[in-house]
Amino acid sequence: MQSLIKYLNSFMPLSKAAKEALVGICKELQFKKNSDIQPIGHTCKTIYFLKKGLARIYYFKNDIDITESFSFENHLVVRYESLFTGRPSKKAIQVLEDSDLIAIDANQLFKLYSKFPELESVFARVFEAAHVETINRIESIQFHTAEERYKALLKEAPDVIKRVPLKYIASYLGITPVSLSRIRGQK
Amino acid sequence: MQSLIKYLNSFMPLSKAAKEALVGICKELQFKKNSDIQPIGHTCKTIYFLKKGLARIYYFKNDIDITESFSFENHLVVRYESLFTGRPSKKAIQVLEDSDLIAIDANQLFKLYSKFPELESVFARVFEAAHVETINRIESIQFHTAEERYKALLKEAPDVIKRVPLKYIASYLGITPVSLSRIRGQK
């Protein structure tokens, strides 16, 4: 649990009472490599924190598996578009390695907000940071070639290449696995 | 001011006291067509609400003018990536028609949060909705052709085509003006 608290503290220091209330609504979970921790069609009511391991959010577009995002240790995994709208998600969360997660029940969290406004504040900060990342991703997708995006990913998260099958990286970059192979091949 | 209140109320009803506090930190402004209301390099400390008119957020990439987004009447115009990080924005806000805006001073707003948690809540909802839009935009950019994106835009916001120069629409769609012309031309 300490890793989650540390993560939140980096956004905003929390009172002991708030931390304890939060811990009270968290559960620790383990998942085996390649298993879905939330299926497609399920409404997102859980905020996951990845203690150990590696996860991705994915969906199917015309029967093609598309990776929307990767999440690494000590980061959240959330399908925001479902959590914020209350609608079923078209996306699933899958772990790509044996992983340890902390699950925060979102409804219980939102109920704590009135008693602990600092919890609302800290999660607002966390979500804002995710929003900024999403905005930056648009620029990257729209105005860089696939090759530039691949190289940027290598730089930002060199781990990805070692730990994630290339086919998932390809769809994350918005290209086919064949095209990614070609980019890697030339050099 | 009524239009802003109405907008916020659609996310969450607000107490009279909160509304009054909010109105106290707002200013009404007019801008002439094509003028920048916030320049590139300025840190975003203002949340704008577009009462009348039309605006875009844009920046330069290798000397090319890129439109990041359009905003229409009764919606916010915010450079979130600057507001949330406190860093200077590489983007500017420009009105594309004579426009009336309401400017909310962000620092004053954030200070009101402790006295009026409902203001923090309602703006959290507003920002979440913007976040969801951004997530959906990624899917649109990454997995639809320029032609599909253009048609989707026509459907979503038929006004755009009438009110916005095509060159701005082209960069918003992630293509050159020449390419947009071609798409419009074929049919």
Place this chain on the structure above:
DNA sequence: GTAATTTCTTATCATATGATAAGTAGTTCC
């Protein structure tokens, strides 16, 4: 109202990526 400027279109050629297919390498399963 004409000239100057800006915006949009059309054409040509170059190039990056997609689709398909076939082969190689690596992994998993019994």
Place this chain on the structure above:
DNA sequence: GGAACTACTTATCATATGATAAGAAATTAC
């Protein structure tokens, strides 16, 4: 440890978009 499966690479061909250029249309300025 061999068979079956999955992941990755390489090759060929088709296509959408970019770059450049030139002209038409629309807008703005005087």
